[in-house]
Amino acid sequence: MPADNAHQDDSPSPSHGSIADADHDREIPEIDLLSPLSIRGVTLRNRIVMSPMCQYSSEDGLANDWHLVHLGSRAAGGTALVMVEATAVTPEGRISPADMGIWGEQHVEPLARIARFVKGQGAVAAIQLAHAGRKASCEPPWKGGASITSPEAGGWTVVGPSPIPFHDGDPVPQALDQLGIEGIIDAFEAACRRALEAGFEVIEIHAAHGYLLHEFLSPLSNLRTDSYGGSLENRMRLVLRVAERLRGIMPDALPLFVRISATDWVEGGWDIEQSIALSRLLKGLGVDLIDVSSGALVPKATIPVSKGYQVPFARRIKDEAGIMTGAVGLITEPGHANEIITAGDADLAFIGRELLREPYWAIKAQHDLDGEPSWPIPYGYAVQRRAK
Template sequence: MADDSPRPNPLSGPSHGGIADADHDREVPEIDLLSPLTIRGVTLRNRVVMSPMCQYSSEDGLANDWHLVHLGSRAVGGTALILVEATAVTPEGRISPADMGIWGDQHVEPLARIARFVKGQGAVAGIQLAHAGRKASCEPPWKGGASITAAGAGGWSVVGPSPIPFLDGDPVPEPLDEAGIEGIIDAFEAACRRALTAGFEVIEIHAAHGYLLHEFLSPLSNHRDDSYGGSLENRMRLVLGVAERLRGVMPEEYPLFVRISATDWVEGGWDIEQSVVLSQHLNGLGVDLIDVSSGALVPKAQIPVSKGYQVPFARRIKDEAGIMTGAVGLITEPGHANEIITAGNADLAFIGRELLRDPYWAIRAQHDLGGEPSWPVPYGYAVKRRMK
């Protein structure tokens, strides 16, 4: 479903490298960070993606001016795909009362405003749909992130696959019965339909970082003895059900991504071998790309954080599941991101905190990698074409 064939890059200017094509006696540029990528009917102008990053800045789940500027400035800065933060499919699926939501029609137009602006800057607008599960009903991180246990304080009851809290002392999640699980799948579908109405062309399912769908995947948080627990086949059932439902309502030309945690980093938990199997099944359902992160299911995992530490997981899933992948995690420099793409370790580079530091990271990458920095028209006449 993907077209990896090299073609001129509208953001990179002059050729930035290539190999000889003996048949046509011309230069064919290699696939690199600045190369476009077509997935189904959507073309990304380069391989740089803005990772979904929670802003904890909504009221009643509504997008506002902060989100417009936060997301829009990265589209202005040359990023190819802008993913809206984890957006709750139900009010109870929010991490905090200040999370973005898409559980009601009132959320559509504020999000549509963002999608229109992003598309107007030559980028693609995408959104991540999420349910926080047992990690819901918490304070924003700058307020400590503690669970909000009292309804009067703005909190609510949390749900999960099993009655196992994230932290000792946290509220015990109410296990979802099969009707509740079906309700979750319905909520993801309704949220997807609203996202499409708002103009988003890429949908990402959040099945990582210890939130509800990941909780069902991992044997550490899923102790069920019904058709949603026990075997790997059963633990995958909810994620696969959500993916199948969303693929069924999305236009054929729009890509569907799934973010997973490739490992819990804990013995006996979810791991890369199970992630490969899940990715193979998702591929068969029409999912186009696996956004490969890791961890966050349990609070005391020992994670060997280092430069590009999750990239090998993306490479293994790409190779063994035969599906496109995105690499994420401590990717800060354009040269490193470029190496990930040119080596075939992943198809997209998801940039998070570094895009918070520098909204124009993608334009800087054009300069660093030998392309012509493509400033937006209102800036281009006033700034030097060569960045110092």
Template sequence: MSKLFSPLKIGQLELSNRIVIAPMCQYSAEQGDATDWHMIHLGHLALSGAGLLILEATAVSPEARISPADLGLYSDANEQALARVLKAVRQHSGMPIGIQLAHAGRKASTAAPWEGGKQVGLDAGGWQTEAPSALPYAPEDRPPTALDDAGLARIREAFGQTARRAARLGLDMIEVHAAHGYLLHQFLSPLSNQRTDRYGGSLENRMRFPLEVFDAVRAAFPAEKPVGVRISATDWVDGGWDLEQSVAFSMAVAARGSAYVHVSSGGLSPLQKIEVGPGYQLAFAREIKRQVEVPVIGVGMITTPEQAETAIRDGSADLVALARAVLYDPRWPWHAAAALGAQVEAPKQYWRSQPAAYKNLFATE
């Protein structure tokens, strides 16, 4: 029996298998509003047979966006636009859908990747960024504004308000984005957080604001629905955020009710030196799973069914998340089920596509 295709509960949310479609920015929103692209993109991913679909990093305020084309959930118009997309997707898929809530901090106000990804000038539609300290991501970037107490309170409330909007939309779970060099990761890392108040210095102080944000989201979302956290396990820079601190933070969020930890790495500094290879981040997930008693999602160049199956079997992770691999092959879970002798959910309109070599591949009841 395949472990990858065995069921799992995250909190009270039941998943049919251990395959997660990770959040993937599309840079295709209009003033934060989901568009027809999101309906097409999410619609076909929701037919993939994965156990869980997590929507892309979704900004909690206009200034929280990575780019002017980022998805947002900070206005009534954003909420209505996403409701339209979700209604269409849910008509044809029962896949659980979560959302990742994010604030880009000093990495905000940038162009889409296919437009170069550089910071957008204030005279070209960009905006002033904000961060724990007035330290730019890249030397050529505008320095961000160091957040004061009023700014911290505003962001906490924005996360809570967006969580309430997510609840109204009926989303099944929330992931708090504390990875990839965005605002909450910026608070965690000593490379980007050089504050001298209660939010800087010691590990306890650097964790304080991310934990406050998690608490705000958890309090605003229905108690029976899970809230988890995505982290970068290391900055890949000497003197930065590392695995030992990640374990401590994972323990802290678990104690506050985090239903899982989603383990990635990097993104904080252009000085990072990442040792890339198949499954290169799974060792971080394995160590956090060893020490923290919540489900752990592992990622990192997981491209084959055998890799994913092994990651679950050897205890590296409880679930595996796919991003680029599932963009390249939106039926990856179907093909994985065929390779591993498992069964997968598929829409009835596609049942007749089942290859003769894989009888009973699709669940038809």
């Protein structure tokens, strides 16, 4: 699998007094937040990623003008990789009726419009493919987020690995049988094909935050006794099968990411050691980067939220699984994001809420770290002229 050339050098170092001394003493440029990164055949202009963030603004799963402006402005604002929010591979895989979807051909062109614009601004367009599992069929968060329990109200039957609801009082999910599991894998494949048709150059599998694939991984939500439950090998099976299927249909030049929750933050749940084991196997299947988040499998978990609290998980997976990682979670300042990259803790910095507050965060980072912000051409003339 292609290596991260910016971080790996397998050639031996010359000894003192060798004819290679001049090369040995040459200063190697430091890799930082503004350094480009090539993954397979895709080159990112810097290490800044717009993390996928649900907008709950679709009708029938369709992308619209809100999504174009929301995502396009961050591409124009200097972000290297712009990722579309969790996009449901089936109608029943939506968190809410207002979620983005990619289960039908009607979804392709509205998403392609976004991908074209993002690429036109010099960024790379990515999409996260998802199934919400037992956390599906809910109201949008600003309406309270409660479960929608009846078809008359717009709800549907939720599914999961085992009949264990997320909250007490929530609908009990229907445990997927073998046929249902095969259908989920097929749905991810079909969604990936549509995403490629729409022009996305990076695909991410959502296996975090308590949604379906994470539910299969964790022993807290997966009590199955068949080949998809029990042992770590069995609990990982669905995620690995999805990754293998998607890598098998993707062009070799395009990267595949997987987002995981590195820990459930609950004793006896999914943890960092299991995450490292999973990441090693995903790397062997051709996954290029692990997007390292945490939590959200159970409603009551003690999470020590603080600046960069998930970064150590990204570092461990990078070091111990030998795969590129992305760090996410309370990364708000360019200096902090830069430290994560220069220290080798992760290869990419995924920025979420701070990019909602500041669409031009990446240009701010250029100004703070380099002193030479690269404005969009229609803005740059006016901004630079005023500065003089």
